[in-house]
Amino acid sequence: MLGTVVIENLSKTYHTKQRKGLFKSIPRDVESLKGISLEVEEGEIFGLLGPNGAGKTTMIKILSTLLLPSSGSARLNGYDVVADDNAVRATVGCMLMGDRGLYWKLTGRENLIYFGALYHYSPADRKRRAQEIIDMLELGDLADRSVETYSSGQKMKLAFGKSLINDAPLLILDEPTNTLDVPSASELRAIVRQKNQQEGKTIIYTTHIMAEAETLCDRVAIIDYGQLLAIGRVPELKASLGREHITRIAGVIPSKAVEAVKALPAVSQATLGSVDGVAELTVMSHNGADTLARLIEVLGQIGATIQKITPQDVTLEDVFIAKTGRTLAENTAVETGAKK
Amino acid sequence: MTAISLPARKPGKASPATLVSATFATVRARLLIVSRYKGQLFNEILTPIVLAAMPILLGRATAGDRAAEVFLANTGTANYVGFMLIGSATFVIVSNAFWHIANWLRWEMETGTLESIYLTPTHRVFVAAGTGIYSTSRSTVGAFVAYLIGSAIMGINPFQGDLLIAFLFILCGLIPLFGMTLFYGALVLKLKEANAMLNLMQWVVNFLMGVFFPITVMPAAAQLVAKLFPPTWMTNGVRSAMLGVGYFFGEWYLDLAVLWFFMLAAPMLGIWAFKKIENSVRRNEGVGQF
Ligand SMILES: Nc1ncnc2c1ncn2[C@@H]1O[C@H](COP(=O)(O)OP(=O)(O)OP(=O)(O)O)[C@@H](O)[C@H]1O
Ligand SMILES: [Mg+2]
Numbered sequence: 001m002l003g004t005v006v007i008e009n010l011s012k013t014y015h016t017k018q019r020k021g022l023f024k025s026i027p028r029d030v031e032s033l034k035g036i037s038l039e040v041e042e043g044e045i046f047g048l049l050g051p052n053g054a055g056k057t058t059m060i061k062i063l064s065t066l067l068l069p070s071s072g073s074a075r076l077n078g079y080d081v082v083a084d085d086n087a088v089r090a091t092v093g094c095m096l097m098g099d100r101g102l103y104w105k106l107t108g109r110e111n112l113i114y115f116g117a118l119y120h121y122s123p124a125d126r127k128r129r130a131q132e133i134i135d136m137l138e139l140g141d142l143a144d145r146s147v148e149t150y151s152s153g154q155k156m157k158l159a160f161g162k163s164l165i166n167d168a169p170l171l172i173l174d175e176p177t178n179t180l181d182v183p184s185a186s187e188l189r190a191i192v193r194q195k196n197q198q199e200g201k202t203i204i205y206t207t208h209i210m211a212e213a214e215t216l217c218d219r220v221a222i223i224d225y226g227q228l229l230a231i232g233r234v235p236e237l238k239a240s241l242g243r244e245h246i247t248r249i250a251g252v253i254p255s256k257a258v259e260a261v262k263a264l265p266a267v268s269q270a271t272l273g274s275v276d277g278v279a280e281l282t283v284m285s286h287n288g289a290d291t292l293a294r295l296i297e298v299l300g301q302i303g304a305t306i307q308k309i310t311p312q313d314v315t316l317e318d319v320f321i322a323k324t325g326r327t328l329a330e331n332t333a334v335e336t337g338a339k340k
Numbered sequence: 341m342t343a344i345s346l347p348a349r350k351p352g353k354a355s356p357a358t359l360v361s362a363t364f365a366t367v368r369a370r371l372l373i374v375s376r377y378k379g380q381l382f383n384e385i386l387t388p389i390v391l392a393a394m395p396i397l398l399g400r401a402t403a404g405d406r407a408a409e410v411f412l413a414n415t416g417t418a419n420y421v422g423f424m425l426i427g428s429a430t431f432v433i434v435s436n437a438f439w440h441i442a443n444w445l446r447w448e449m450e451t452g453t454l455e456s457i458y459l460t461p462t463h464r465v466f467v468a469a470g471t472g473i474y475s476t477s478r479s480t481v482g483a484f485v486a487y488l489i490g491s492a493i494m495g496i497n498p499f500q501g502d503l504l505i506a507f508l509f510i511l512c513g514l515i516p517l518f519g520m521t522l523f524y525g526a527l528v529l530k531l532k533e534a535n536a537m538l539n540l541m542q543w544v545v546n547f548l549m550g551v552f553f554p555i556t557v558m559p560a561a562a563q564l565v566a567k568l569f570p571p572t573w574m575t576n577g578v579r580s581a582m583l584g585v586g587y588f589f590g591e592w593y594l595d596l597a598v599l600w601f602f603m604l605a606a607p608m609l610g611i612w613a614f615k616k617i618e619n620s621v622r623r624n625e626g627v628g629q630f
Contacts, residue, residue, distance in 0.1 A: 015624055061626060066458055068623045086354075090461040097628070100452030105373045117365030118460035118467070120358035126365075146376070162456070 001078035003042035003202035010072035032058040047217030048206040093168040099155030104148040153184040210316035251307035366470025384482030392428040417583040427551040429483035440475035442534035501582035513574025519606030526617040570602040
């Protein structure tokens, strides 16, 4: 039971108002989750992937009891998020809003001790637990400085430390590396992995960076517009694309290239993104070598300048592209429906 | 798979001792935070003195030498200076209680710490209680010091009458006050707004609890409303004990019994409203939005 999550048909609709100037507003319903079912097993690192606005945070907030679901149910460590909310809170560690959620006027240690009190530790145990976390994360002298003097990476580390206070068998981390630079992010991932491997903690990890999920997660669920697109082990998901070949073409590429390339019979999917300011066309095709010549020809006809062509292994990002026809960087437009 | 070690306690099962401990940890955290902002206590002492000085001087200006005489006829005490000082000191305690809970909620909403509190198995009512204890102890100390200084400046004896009974009225008045602030906090949670409401509250409270005048000079209907407001009983109790203005029901224990009733009713109503509104907020956008 401990360390497991069972989600059944979970839905969440926000009731909001669409503002029209100063006084007018129209009620709007935003369906953020549309009947998601999935299970997380004990001891796995489970990735929740999706572009901005996919519904990841909404899902995490329901799992952590901050929000009540509109329908459906979720059980964490065997406890229901609605009926046994306090038991869920006691047995789950959460890092939800990055470096927000800490008292900036208090020191790192004072933060940990105070939250220890809210997790019902005795005064002596609070201090001991705070010290354990300080040592574990190698916070050192930082622990006794007020949080407002921390760098954003240090704040994130402390926020992660806060999620460890109750030593829960299940950790929920919502984009924990969001504002971190590359070395800090990989340091944090290493600690997460360590918590998983050495202490057997189950971890739910959301991100919109597919590469991060690939390196860290045992299994991932890809959600988009509040719906589950795919779920499985990373190699399985990649294999699900069959014998697709991925070709990335960088250069000066007009947007009409997408349509032109898609018109080729062997091409199953094409998207245009940009990497470091250079346009990059990702093409998925059934027979790589044969299509390449045709690709170059078509791009030449519409006036594209090709700088680099790279055949590539399938990534999780390609799985997302194959399912949606979009890259992850493209925002999910807010989908709203007028209230009935 | 390695064994998972949970802290040695049943998850989610808090004991009364751990809840009291969490409440006082909150008081401690608030004190630590405020200690890092200087100059606050000074404000707290100055406000009641300035507040009381205005009507005292107004009284001297309009009624001249006969101020005490007129006041005696209307209120039962000639000591209008003490009357005003007690009124403004209790008012500061009451008004601060509302400000503190509202500012606490708004501030924690904005910094995201409110969500952090909601992630823990300690119910928010205990964190609010900690904030309430912090608020009242802080402003009671401030108000008391202000009362002493005010008395010295205006040349009256600060210790007269039945001090023990006066103390009982303050103590018993603080608990219903907490219940009321919880009710008010629930509104802030829902409306995500505090300042406009606080400003209005400020004057309504000031009027109702009879800060500058005995409520017996108010119209009958207004008196009735004022008597539904627990701080009115607190202020009048303290004034009666110290200055002999007269209890509403004639005897101190009868008035105190009314406060005892409020002591049960107001927190119950407050907690009920807070939980109800909190669930409606969780059913929609959650406490993290502001
Ligand atoms: N309080 C709210 N009221 C109305 N709509 C909301 C509210 N909170 C979120 N939404 C909408 O719900 C959808 C899902 O949002 P959510 O924050 O869960 O996405 P996300 O996957 O976490 O995105 P990101 O990667 O940007 O963090 C979005 O369309 C968002 O606009
Ligand atoms: Mg999010």
